[in-house]
Amino acid sequence: RKEVEQDPGPFNVPEGATVAFNCTYSNSASQSFFWYRQDCRKEPKLLMSVYSSGNEDGRFTAQLNRASQYISLLIRDSKLSDSATYLCVVPGGGFQKLVFGTGTRLLVSP
Amino acid sequence: EPEVTQTPSHQVTQMGQEVILRCVPISNHLYFYWYRQILGQKVEFLVSFYNNEISEKSEIFDDQFSVERPDGSNFTLKIRSTKLEDSAMYFCASNDLTGIGNTIYFGEGSWLTVV
Numbered sequence: 001r002k003e004v005e006q007d008p009g010p011f012n013v014p015e016g017a018t019v020a021f022n023c024t025y026s027n028s029a030s031q032s033f034f035w036y037r038q039d040c041r042k043e044p045k046l047l048m049s050v051y052s053s054g055n056e057d058g059r060f061t062a063q064l065n066r067a068s069q070y071i072s073l074l075i076r077d078s079k080l081s082d083s084a085t086y087l088c089v090v091p092g093g094g095f096q097k098l099v100f101g102t103g104t105r106l107l108v109s110p
Numbered sequence: 111e112p113e114v115t116q117t118p119s120h121q122v123t124q125m126g127q128e129v130i131l132r133c134v135p136i137s138n139h140l141y142f143y144w145y146r147q148i149l150g151q152k153v154e155f156l157v158s159f160y161n162n163e164i165s166e167k168s169e170i171f172d173d174q175f176s177v178e179r180p181d182g183s184n185f186t187l188k189i190r191s192t193k194l195e196d197s198a199m200y201f202c203a204s205n206d207l208t209g210i211g212n213t214i215y216f217g218e219g220s221w222l223t224v225v
Contacts, residue, residue: 043216043217044153044216049213055224066134097168098155100153101152103152
């Protein structure tokens with residue numbers, strides 16, 4: 001299994017839709033997980049951190065399933081501005097090294 | 111909001127030339143990083159730096175790469191003899207480990223094109 005694996009998409013959804021992305025990770029010892037958002041040719045920006053079973057922030061919900069080693073991100077009521085690539089990120093051990101997935105591209109259309 | 115700043119935003123260089131990418135991390139941060147992203151690929155860790163020394167580096171970070179903190183504010187990545195495959199976006203990042211979780215703040219990146 002790859003360190004971090006994501007479906008590259010793209011996911012094409014209309015405004016207002018609910019969309020979910022999954023991510024699997026290989027290191028069962030990982031304690032914290034992150035979802036970053038990356039716009040085209042821009043830097044990754046932290047969207048959510050996940051430390052226990054899950055985390056919710058407005059329209060965004062992240063869930064963690066340690067037994068199956070996957071993390072999910074749910075976006076409700078999609079906005080045009082949600083169009084971006086969503087990166088699943090897992091600490092790689094050592095001094096804060098982050099291991100990034102390839103990202104899942106989301107396109108929200110009017 | 112404090113931010114990580116990087117210069118140049120874009121640099122074109124000839125193969126074999128030396129390149130220095132500069133970064134100013136957030137002022138009270140203690141841990142500094144370089145990541146790179148080849149066009150269309152994932153973000154990859156290069157190196158982490160703490161207490162004026164490299165704390166971890168990846169296989170990518172070979173002898174052609176070096177990092178330095180020449181003064182109290184700048185953090186640089188030097189690529190000694192650039193190759194075509196070094197063309198990528200290079201992101202500098204920093205954190206202090208006292209923020210929310212392990213939040214790492216990224217700069218806007220430096221696009222390096224090797225021709």
